[in-house]
Amino acid sequence: MAIDMSQTTGVGRGGSSEGGGLKKGPKLNAFTGVLVGALGYLFGHWMGNAIAGGYQQVVGSGQNDTAILLGFIFGTIGFFLGLGILNYPLQKMTGIEPPTDEPEQAQGMMKYFRYTLDNKVVGIQYLFGMLVYFFTAGLLAMAIRTQLLSPTNHIWGPATYLEVVGEHGTMMMMMMTSVVMGPFGNFLVPLMIGSKRVAFPRLEAAAFWFTPAAYIILLSALWQGGFQSGWTGYAPLSIQQGVGQDAYLFSFGLLGFSMICSALNMTATIINYRAPGMRWSRLPMLAWGMITVAFTMLLSVPVLIVGLYVMALDRSAQTSMLYAGHGGSSFLWENLFWFFGHPEVYLLALPGFGVVTEILPVFARKPLFAYKTSVAGMIGVAVLSFFVWQHHLFQSGMNPDMRPLFMLTTELISIPTGFLYLVGMGTMWRSRMRFDVPMLFVMAVFFNFLFGGITGVYVSDVPINVTVHGSYFVMAHFHYTIMGQLMFSVMAAIYYYTPLYFGIKLSEKLGKIHFWTMFIAFNSTFLPLFALGLLGMPRRVFEYAQRLQHLNQWVSVSAFILGLSLAFFAVTFVWQLAVSKPKSPPNPWESRGLEWQVGYPVPHGNFAKIPVILAGPYEYGDPNALPVAELSAVGAHSASVSGGDE
Amino acid sequence: MSNAVDDQTTVDEEQYYHDAQLGAIWSASRTLIAVISTLFGGLLFAYFYLRSLNSHGLWDPNNLKASFLMGTVITVFVVASAVIVQVANRRLRKGLTFDWQVGSGVALGLGVLAGLFQIWEMTRLPFLPGQSGYAGIYVASGPVYAIVVLGSMYWLETLLARSIRSRKAAMQDGGIGVSKQPSAENFRASLDGFTVYWTYFSAISIVLWYLLYVLK
């Protein structure tokens, strides 16, 4: 039959035979994407000048926000067209239903520069993408700390300094939302739930390709005068800015779309594609983290997109929704932004907890303590995160009588967060911990997040907030929760999963050097910032009081060491992946996790057959525990707990 | 530790993933409803925020609204489109594929017209974008509305195209509305998702119509 609309019959089926003319031609990749994207940008910019040349920011300035924004829009569309992402939606308009799978392609490195439907390739694309974004933003942090070596001498001018601060903050806050879901969620969740595929592989792959577009556009702000409004982009300051602000809002919006795409895929996959026997009560914690994060994204990100869109209109179409006094209100932006912004903080934190609770039992050799409590903790944090956004605005004068309520909801979040500590402590209780590098990072997460969590109580208390709001105290607080918790969990996950991703076990020795330098330098960088905040240093200042110089110098030097430690990681990581390639046994950590049972390299299609799940993933210490799943068809109960039977 | 699936040694993979995909379409279309709710929720928040704040009496000092006639036409088209899709879906389930195709074609036409009218209306507003709070909100919600309507119509168009293309194949066992073929079931899952979503959206449209065109 000519048109078989049924789902693919598995691996090896050819690509669609009809439509998709572009697919037949030269292989599309990131480079053709950039090429078409550049053409799209030029077209959009021309069009913007044609339709809105009269709406320049300042007459004769040549700064036309409409042209810039249309350039970004068409540039992104061109990029997607050049990558071949739009082939599928266009094909669909003719009624063809292309397969959800594609044949395995042995294309070497090139496959990582293509739009691909393989969840493992997407995961690895994300992994390297995220590391690039993280290191770019990290370098900007080094620039900030260089400026702050002296209270009065300037490396950067005040404008450049704020550009750097804004770029650092925005890059970190928007990109790192996907730092776990991208590399680890996409790669591991199908393996963990025993699925051969994801629900919407095209959405998943497209979600990744939003990120390089957002990255390039955000960086482009630097040579368009930057944006001095920081990552929070408070209006009307953000309306005042030059065209760099358009890059901010557009790239942030793009990443919003990326989050929605990957979250739609993640929820549908976890809900529907679990293997037989993978009950909710057996779902690995990382998958729980992913699904709670995905729902949080789906409900909060559209509000951010509305906010950014409103800002874009104020800047380009000359509406006045965010101008105080022109029928608009600057409070509107603060509300829209923080309604997203606070859940965002938790969608940075939750994946970290997913990773930590996933890895901890493996190295503690004990079941996860109070599994249901830890799930409840994640769900509780996700739900409460929607009811706390006004705590960023305690001193704003907006709804002052609501402050006790928001103080209460904010402090209530400590309860589900505390659950995760209970789970951590219970799992460590009388365990047989093995301190391999991933475990060290896991322990560091608990250590670091303790500071972040406890200072969170200070920040949420309104009378204390009067002193610490907007100061380095808050800055230290959220760096502890994001860098100290999320990035340390990401490091744990990288060390833990490289054997599965690349068949390489990173050196314990180098890993320990990296861990200890990073851990000590991190704490040495951010602990003094609490003191700086309490001593009265506001955020985002390029000059500060003379009496604070010693502390700042200490922080800067520590930050440089932290930077060097991360650079050390980057070099040793790439070296071991590309040059020395230390081979790993199939399941070096003796994990029960289903994802470890397939062995390296993970086959195309993940499993030969749909596995039947027999037991939860954390049944360590039980001599009678069944293997986590039946991978081969019949009578394979003898499959060893520690996997690696392949 | 034992459980029901212990004995179930073989899984019909094709059936399994077919069912999973039907479920995924169900979940995704429902989560899309959540996404669309928060999207318009953000806009409505802006509407109510600026309206209740009414700073300097500039929410809508001269009561300059976008054309009531146009707004009503757009909304009626969208609501009619949703109703027709509902009815056509029922007919399809009775095996009347052609009825569905005509119905969805009309619904598609109405939806596309609504989107185009919305865009057209943006070009002839009786106020400037920055003239009042209302003006800003209208200028913001108009394009979002048009894009969402046209995007939804894209979905409907793919369904229509699919039903036309696979008509013959599905005819063997009663048409795509009743056929037991996996492809037909998949199609119906997507159609059901769309119908629910589009009905929900038409409700949003009515709310928007009341707030943007009717409420003084």
Next chain:
Amino acid sequence: MAKTMNFPTYSSEEGKKHARNIVAIWFVVAVIADLIVWFVYGPHMPPGTMTDQARGAQFDIKVVSVMAVPVLLFLWTFGFYAVAKFRGGKDRAEGYYIKGNVKTQAAWYIITASLVLFLAGFGTYELVLPAGAGGGEGPSPIWRPSTNKLLQVQVIAQQWRFTYRWPQFGGMETTSINLPINTEIQFNVTSLDVIHDFWAYQLGVKADANPDSNNVAFAKTLETGRFTVRCDELCGIWHGAMFNYGHVVSQSQFLSWAQSMEAQNASVTKLLPKYATTYTPSYLGAGGGYYPAGDPNGTLN
């Protein structure tokens, strides 16, 4: 790799011993730490003791700290104890098969929940009692000082400086700020352009300066001395340089300063727009007539 696994036998007696050790270590350390926090660090906690509000905030920080430090120390004690005692050896033994413990879990829920609820209640009390704790309370504050004898100080923020207007002194505008001691002060904070934030560190006062909106904060001065005023909300390139200093002085010194400033500024004050809670810029300057005639200065919002 079906290697034989090592499953140690479980002894609940040993567990009790560990628990006793942890609690004992924690208790001693926590008591010492709390004493240090309260008596050694406490008196030096920000924002100091210059106003009623600052004292309230300092007390609040002390209370939260003596509650938070034991929690921190408990987790630390547990963590370090666990690292020292619960290590896997060369035998690569498995841990015990413990999936939960109802009593421990229940105790944890109850303790954390009651700590949190207490802190929320205490925070609310400390917010309401000293007239909003020095925080910005919007245009119509609901938590006010008991007296109506308030010194009105309007803080006008703009890119990138603060000026102050004194409605009780003929509506004069000054670039410096002096405050009398033992006086209830009402700060009316507003902005001419973007969002700023008026942070008088030692006074324990912080309020966002929003364009077109009044934000009121209260403080009662109790000690003389110098205080710092900083902008605490990113407001553009010179945000880092937007600060100045003020002084709390005796009432007579304040009066003579204010009266001399009023006389000195009289000719300029005449040219200023009428005193209002907000000023909206226009081509006529702040307070211009851009808006409907009934509400030229946006005072009615």
